[in-house]
C-alpha cells in the first residue's frame with residue numbers, strides 16, 4: 001500500500017536530495033501506532049516539459065501488523081510517471097474549457113495519448129470525486145459546492161473548494177490543489193479505483209502536514 005505525505009518540496013528539490021529527504025514518520029493507518037522506516041526504492045517521476053528524474057521513496061513497516069507502506073511525496077501519483085501537477089493542469093484546462101486535450105498536452109509537454117488517458121480516467125471517476133471532495137470541503141468548513149451539469153467541471157470545482165478549505169490549515173497551502181488532491185486520495189486520484197478522500201481522512205491513509 002502507499003501513503004502520501006504532504007511534501008513541501010517541489011519534485012526537482014526532492015530529486016536532488018536523493019536519499020537525504022527528511023520524511024516524517026507516520027502512524028500505521030490500521031493500528032495507529034508509529035511505524036519504523038523499512039528501506040525504500042527508486043522510481044522515476046516526470047514533470048515540466050518532460051524533465052524526468054529518479055527519486056527515492058521511503059518505505060515504512062508497522063511492527064504490530066507487519067504491513068509495509070511506501071511514503072509517496074504529494075507531487076507524485078501512485079503508479080504514474082507524471083507528476084500530480086502536470087496531470088492536474090491538463091485536467092483543469094480541459095474541464096474549464098480553456099482548450100482541448102491536444103493543446104493541453106502540447107503545453108504540458110506530454111504525449112497526447114497520455115493526456116487523453118488522464119482526462120478519460122478522471123472523467124470516469126468525476127461524479128464520485130465531485131461528491132467526496134464536496135463532502136471533504138464541507139467537513140473542513142469550506143463552501144458548499146453546488147453540483148454542475150458537467151461532471152468533469154464539478155469534480156475540479158469540488159477539489160478546488162476542498163483545497164481552499166484545507167489551505168486555511170497549517171502546511172497545506174504550499175501544495176496547491178493537485179498535490180493536495182493526491183495527498184488526500186493516497187495518490188489514487190487517477191487510479192482505476194480512486195480511494196475516497198472521505199474514507200482516507202477517516203482511516204488516515206494520508207499524513208496531515210506537521211504543525212510548525
Ligand SMILES: [Zn+2]
Nearest residue numbers: 028031062065
Ligand atoms: Zn499496523
